[in-house]
Amino acid sequence: MMKTVLRHTILLFTGTALMVPVVWMISLSFKSSAEMFLPEIHLWPQTWNAAENYGAAFTKSPLPKFLLNGVLVCGAILALQIAVALPFAYALAKLRFKGREVLFSFVIAGLMIPPQVLAIPLFVLFYQLKLLDTFAALILPWGASMFCIFLLRQFFRAVPTEIIDAARLDGMSELGIVLRIMTPAALPAIGAFAIFSVVSHWNDLFWPLIMVKSESLAMPPLGLVFFRSGESGTNYGPLMAASVIVAAPLVVAFVFAQKYFIEGMTLINRR
Amino acid sequence: MSSSPQALGHLPIDGRDRSEAATAWAFSLPSIGFMTVMLFGPVLAVFVISLTDWQFGDPNPAFAGLKNYAELIADPVFWTALFNTGFYVGIVVPASVFGGLGIALLISGLTRLGTFYRAIHFIPVMVTTVAAALAWEALLHPTIGLLNHILRAMGLPGHNWLQEPALVMPVLCVLGVWETLGFTMVLFLAGLSSIPNELYDAAAIDGADGIWDRFVTVTWPMLGPVTLFVFIVTATRAFKVFDFVAVLTQGGPNKASEVLMYTIYSEGFLFLRTGYASALTVVFLAIILAFTLVQSKIFDKRVHYE
Numbered sequence: 405m406m407k408t409v410l411r412h413t414i415l416l417f418t419g420t421a422l423m424v425p426v427v428w429m430i431s432l433s434f435k436s437s438a439e440m441f442l443p444e445i446h447l448w449p450q451t452w453n454a455a456e457n458y459g460a461a462f463t464k465s466p467l468p469k470f471l472l473n474g475v476l477v478c479g480a481i482l483a484l485q486i487a488v489a490l491p492f493a494y495a496l497a498k499l500r501f502k503g504r505e506v507l508f509s510f511v512i513a514g515l516m517i518p519p520q521v522l523a524i525p526l527f528v529l530f531y532q533l534k535l536l537d538t539f540a541a542l543i544l545p546w547g548a549s550m551f552c553i554f555l556l557r558q559f560f561r562a563v564p565t566e567i568i569d570a571a572r573l574d575g576m577s578e579l580g581i582v583l584r585i586m587t588p589a590a591l592p593a594i595g596a597f598a599i600f601s602v603v604s605h606w607n608d609l610f611w612p613l614i615m616v617k618s619e620s621l622a623m624p625p626l627g628l629v630f631f632r633s634g635e636s637g638t639n640y641g642p643l644m645a646a647s648v649i650v651a652a653p654l655v656v657a658f659v660f661a662q663k664y665f666i667e668g669m670t671l672i673n674r675r
Numbered sequence: 676m677s678s679s680p681q682a683l684g685h686l687p688i689d690g691r692d693r694s695e696a697a698t699a700w701a702f703s704l705p706s707i708g709f710m711t712v713m714l715f716g717p718v719l720a721v722f723v724i725s726l727t728d729w730q731f732g733d734p735n736p737a738f739a740g741l742k743n744y745a746e747l748i749a750d751p752v753f754w755t756a757l758f759n760t761g762f763y764v765g766i767v768v769p770a771s772v773f774g775g776l777g778i779a780l781l782i783s784g785l786t787r788l789g790t791f792y793r794a795i796h797f798i799p800v801m802v803t804t805v806a807a808a809l810a811w812e813a814l815l816h817p818t819i820g821l822l823n824h825i826l827r828a829m830g831l832p833g834h835n836w837l838q839e840p841a842l843v844m845p846v847l848c849v850l851g852v853w854e855t856l857g858f859t860m861v862l863f864l865a866g867l868s869s870i871p872n873e874l875y876d877a878a879a880i881d882g883a884d885g886i887w888d889r890f891v892t893v894t895w896p897m898l899g900p901v902t903l904f905v906f907i908v909t910a911t912r913a914f915k916v917f918d919f920v921a922v923l924t925q926g927g928p929n930k931a932s933e934v935l936m937y938t939i940y941s942e943g944f945l946f947l948r949t950g951y952a953s954a955l956t957v958v959f960l961a962i963i964l965a966f967t968l969v970q971s972k973i974f975d976k977r978v979h980y981e
Contacts, residue, residue, distance in 0.1 A: 491702035525717035548709030
């Protein structure tokens with residue numbers, strides 16, 4: 405009994421400590437800048453300034469545009485990654501052809517390369533293609549996810565070959581097999597990968613920072629950086645409101661679908 | 676890990692096999708295209724560019740041999756960045772791994788509220804790093820920040836946490852642990868849930884039934900592979916630290932928080948010294964790969980029970 409109480413006490417303490425920055429961000433997003441400069445400090449705002457701060461976040465910066473860019477780019481990246489990976493993973497898992505082992509060893513090698521390594525050459529490439537500062541520069545570099553290919557191949561290998569042979573005898577095309585037999589079998593993997601992919605790209609600062617200069621093309625985190633440099637001084641209210649809005653979708657989704665998010669975020673486990 | 680290559684290529688090539696191979700290549704083509712242009716091509720290119728004196732925009736870059744690497748070795752900023760990155764990895768990795776293990780152990784023994792604790796410890800992982808960085812900046816603000824308010828209320832001196840050279844790296848490490856702890860926690864929770872209860876029963880029969888006894892005889896040995904894996908993953912993550920530095924300190928004050936990824940970014944994309952930044956990238960890649968290889972060697976040798 406005592407031991408359980410001790411466990412709860414420690415976990416409440418560490419959990420609360422970790423939540424401090426998040427709670428503080430939300431608290432500041434409700435406060436007026438006048439109140440922030442008072443010598444005493446209240447978690448609960450003395451004067452309620454939420455409407456002004458959130459209003460300013462939406463009107464003084466193209467925040468809705470940033471969010472829309474985030475949705476579009478993350479969606480496009482994910483769709484491309486899955487469309488490219490599905491047939492390839494099927495070929496690697498179930499088709500016999502010379503070169504399969506070599507191709508797969510390239511996938512394994514590719515898994516070890518951090519994308520940051522590609523920044524300079526891809527920056528040069530997109531410059532030469534005159535595609536810097538476009539959505540293409542944010543989307544195309546992620547087209548082939550070694551991770552997605554690897555994961556789908558693992559799942560596809562578990563599908564019994566007899567089912568595929570039976571489908572062939574029924575006259576189903578190879579593409580039909582990929583779409584109607586393999587894809588449903590791999591849905592859990594696709595779902596977990598989707599969470600992993602969307603979370604990584606929604607939160608990424610590095611890639612948009614190097615590829616995009618126009619404010620109108622910024623992804624949410626880069627948008628926050630633009631917003632901050634636009635606002636001078638320490639007018640934290642609107643900036644914190646914008647931060648809350650950018651971070652909220654994934655955090656809220658996580659709270660409601662914990663199991664799936666943890667699965668997606670720890671997918672790396674399955675390597 | 677790899678599939679069985681037996682008999683491949685020794686099969687009689689009949690019509691069916693040929694059409695299967697044709698389908699396979701057609702299905703592989705988009706991936707091969709992307710992998711060539713967006714992955715392996717660029718990796719080769721970064722090696723080649725690192726051997727030139729190219730400044731972005733210069734129409735006639737010249738071959739420069741190992742000049743960039745020589746310059747890098749002579750550059751104190753590079754060594755500062757390497758040292759700071761090592762410092763960050765050296766603090767954040769063990770703190771997150773053992774902290775995450777501790778929290779996972781505390782949670783896994785609970786019958787109630789486990790999901791709640793898991794959620795609040797994991798939320799920092801989900802918060803967009805840039806948003807988190809801005810929240811921390813407000814928290815650490817020298818005049819209106821919460822931390823200095825509390826310190827002053829306790830009669831202690833406040834600090835300009837992100838602007839004092841001696842403080843900035845330790846502060847960034849705290850931020851790093853803050854956003855990594857929940858990640859290591861869930862990896863350990865998964866590891867813990869895969870330990871069969873019978874092992875604890877068996878240990879209890881042998882007289883190991885205290886918390887510490889159970890941990891030493893069952894949990895820790897069984898977690899061996901997970902722990903090593905968590906170390907590798909956390910180390911590679913920590914090694915790439917960039918967002919906090921880019922948003923909060925830009926490597927300052929006076930290079931006190933310069934880290935490798937930030938040096939690559941500023942040399943390559945602010946100063947447009949493409950050749951030099953490529954050499955830095957090659958070093959970065961070499962260190963990451965060395966990490967992975969060395970650790971997987973240990974992995975193969977030491978951890979072979981499942």
